[in-house]
Amino acid sequence: MMVAIGIVMGLLALYVVGLLWFTDRDADLQFDFAELRRTSFRFGKDFLWGSATSAHQIEGNCFNNNWFQFESAMDEQNRPRIPNHQKAGAACDHWNRYEEDIQLMRSIGLNAYRFSVEWSKVEVEEGVFDDRALAHYEQEVDELRANGIEPMVTLHHFTNPIWFENRGAFLQDNSPAVFGRFIEKIVARLGHKVRFWCTINEPSVYAINGYFRGEFPPALKDPKKVARVLRNLLRSHTEAYSIIKKFVPGAQVGLALSVFIFDPPSRWNLIDVVTAHLINKNFNGSILRYLVEGKYEFSFPGVASDSLESTVRDSFDFVGLNYYTRFYERLDLSGDDKIAGVIKAPPEKLTDMNWEIYPEGLYRALKLVREYTSKPIYVTENGLADDSDTKRAKFIEDHLLVLNKAIADGINVKGYFYWSLMDNFEWAYGYSKRFGLYHVDFTTQERALRKGSEAYLEMIRKGRE
Numbered sequence: 001m002m003v004a005i006g007i008v009m010g011l012l013a014l015y016v017v018g019l020l021w022f023t024d025r026d027a028d029l030q031f032d033f034a035e036l037r038r039t040s041f042r043f044g045k046d047f048l049w050g051s052a053t054s055a056h057q058i059e060g061n062c063f064n065n066n067w068f069q070f071e072s073a074m075d076e077q078n079r080p081r082i083p084n085h086q087k088a089g090a091a092c093d094h095w096n097r098y099e100e101d102i103q104l105m106r107s108i109g110l111n112a113y114r115f116s117v118e119w120s121k122v123e124v125e126e127g128v129f130d131d132r133a134l135a136h137y138e139q140e141v142d143e144l145r146a147n148g149i150e151p152m153v154t155l156h157h158f159t160n161p162i163w164f165e166n167r168g169a170f171l172q173d174n175s176p177a178v179f180g181r182f183i184e185k186i187v188a189r190l191g192h193k194v195r196f197w198c199t200i201n202e203p204s205v206y207a208i209n210g211y212f213r214g215e216f217p218p219a220l221k222d223p224k225k226v227a228r229v230l231r232n233l234l235r236s237h238t239e240a241y242s243i244i245k246k247f248v249p250g251a252q253v254g255l256a257l258s259v260f261i262f263d264p265p266s267r268w269n270l271i272d273v274v275t276a277h278l279i280n281k282n283f284n285g286s287i288l289r290y291l292v293e294g295k296y297e298f299s300f301p302g303v304a305s306d307s308l309e310s311t312v313r314d315s316f317d318f319v320g321l322n323y324y325t326r327f328y329e330r331l332d333l334s335g336d337d338k339i340a341g342v343i344k345a346p347p348e349k350l351t352d353m354n355w356e357i358y359p360e361g362l363y364r365a366l367k368l369v370r371e372y373t374s375k376p377i378y379v380t381e382n383g384l385a386d387d388s389d390t391k392r393a394k395f396i397e398d399h400l401l402v403l404n405k406a407i408a409d410g411i412n413v414k415g416y417f418y419w420s421l422m423d424n425f426e427w428a429y430g431y432s433k434r435f436g437l438y439h440v441d442f443t444t445q446e447r448a449l450r451k452g453s454e455a456y457l458e459m460i461r462k463g464r465e
Contacts, residue, residue: 024280026367027263029360036401042408043463048150048415050112051105051437052381054157054201055121057424058094065120066165067158067427070217081219086430092422093445098140102147104438104447105421109460112150114198114380114417115140116157119164123182126163134189141193152196152380152417154256155183155240158206158216158427165217170206170232171225176239183240184247191248198320198380199240202258203233204283215428227298227306234290234308241315254318255291256380259284259365261326261358265342272330275339279329288372291316318414319373320380323365325355351395352385352433359398366406366413376414379403383419385426385433392452400459418456422447 056062071087074080094101105113121133144151156179160169164178172178187197200206209216211225241253262279264272282298290296294310328342345356362382369377382399386392400416407413423436431442437453440446 024263024276024364026364027267029364031360031363031402031405033398033401036405039401039404039408041404041463041465043404045464046414047463048112048152048378048417049460049463050110050114050150050152050415050417051421052114052417052419053094053421053424054116054154054159055118056088056091056157056159057420057426058092058422059118060088060090060093060095062088062091062118062120062159064124064162065118065159066162066169066217069162069165070219073219075214075219082428082430083432084430086425086432088425090442090445091425092440092442095136097445099143101421101447102140102143102149104449105149106147108437108449108453108457111148112152112415112417113144113421114152114154114196116154116201117186118159119156119182120159120161122185123161126161126178127181129185134185137186138189138193141190145193150196151194152198152378153186153190153194154198154201155186156199156236157201169218170229170236173232175232176236179236180239180243183243187244187247191244191251195250195252196318196378197240197244197251197253198256199237199244199253200233201256202322203230203237203255203287205258206233208283209428223300223304224306227304230286230298231296231306231308234287234296235310237291238294238310238312238315242312252317252376254316254320254378255287256320256322257284257287257369258322258324258381259368260324261361261364263326263328265328265330265344269330275329275331279339284368285372288319288369291319292372316373316375318376318378319369320378321365321369322381322419323362323379324382324384325351325353326358326361351391352387353429355384357384357391357395357398359395359402362399362402363406366403366411370411374412376412378415378417379413380417381419382416383435385435386452387434389450389452392450393455396452396455397459400456400463404463 056067071082117137122129124130141151207226207230211220211229212223214221237255244251244253262276264276266272278300286296286298294313296308299305328344329339349357384395403413420435422438423434423440426433438447439450
């Protein structure tokens with residue numbers, strides 16, 4: 001009997017040690033926002049106040065990329081990939097209206113703008129480049145600079161040219177070299193006018209949604225391909241970093257990393273706790289470690305694993321941080337994804353995406369980045385889908401108060417880009433989710449500043465005092 005009791009007690013002790021070892025110590029973090037409002041602003045005169053967009057979502061007429069194919073496709077149940085058969089189509093017609101949109105940025109006090117160049121418009125066929133597209137982006141950069149707005153160019157934001165997608169895209173081991181050829185053309189044309197570059201936008205989101213959840217092209221569900229694609233995206237970042245630095249040694253080059261906070265649904269369930277730890281490690285920590293050390297390790301025991309050690313270390317000048325929410329995920333072997341999400345927040349704390357409004361998570365994400373590097377951080381995306389515009393003002397204020405707290409605590413944050421400048425084509429959700437500072441009527445293309453967006457203008461004003 002005593003032996004049995006001893007075994008049980010030993011197992012219990014191991015269970016508790018496991019909980020303590022794998023649990024995030026900041027999971028209970030809560031701020032007193034009344035106190036944060038009384039804190040002096042620390043943003044500084046050189047802080048970048050911006051908004052962010054991507055080409056496919058706003059430009060219009062992106063008919064030569066994988067998303068155009070995806071939007072016309074049906075899933076395994078013969079349902080449209082995008083609800084109601086929606087397609088990006090003309091989107092916000094930003095390609096033709098960029099001058100008007102830059103005036104919208106200027107009118108609300110922005111001094112920075114993050115946007116992407118559409119690879120499929122520049123390299124229309126493999127090795128065939130359209131000089132008119134290159135000239136267009138150069139003109140847009142010139143217009144931004146003429147209006148006192150710092151351009152931050154993203155080189156890959158989810159879309160691939162059809163010719164590249166049909167060859168396997170970033171499943172190919174030669175994909176970094178193919179991507180690099182495109183980078184050379186862009187940097188040769190814009191490098192002398194652009195200081196800030198984001199190489200890849202959210203590599204983990206691209207890999208998970210395209211190769212595990214099947215919500216992005218090519219709509220696969222193969223975790224081994226997730227690991228491989230993520231590895232090749234990181235190699236492509238290094239290739240892009242080296243090319244940009246060769247052309248423009250003084251350029252500031254980073255990667256836009258999506259950090260979702262993953263917490264266990266039950267803090268006392270060791271399987272939940274370990275699952276959350278593994279997701280955070282593989283999709284957040286692995287990318288940061290690669291940037292700093294050149295080492296990539298991806299491992300979900302029994303599911304998928306991959307690794308890479310690059311000869312290039314410290315391949316970044318800043319970290320771009322995209323933060324939106326936290327998720328509660330648990331192991332679910334009965335489901336296709338093997339991972340099931342749990343919603344714990346009440347409706348009043350959810351966005352139209354059913355994402356929890358959790359500003360403390362921004363602090364946790366910034367703190368995670370600081371554990372790996374003290375280099376500058378730019379919050380390259382943060383925003384919410386809120387068609388009723390009832391939660392936007394508080395969301396913006398609370399997240400910027402948390403950002404100010406992080407700066408006061410010594411975290412090296414140099415800019416904030418709200419997602420998004422205007423309503424746009426929100427990928428697999430079509431036009432149903434509205435993140436914009438500006439409401440867009442997609443029939444008339446009229447833009448109108450939302451009432452809730454005025455909170456951003458006020459925070460910018462206070463931040464510059």
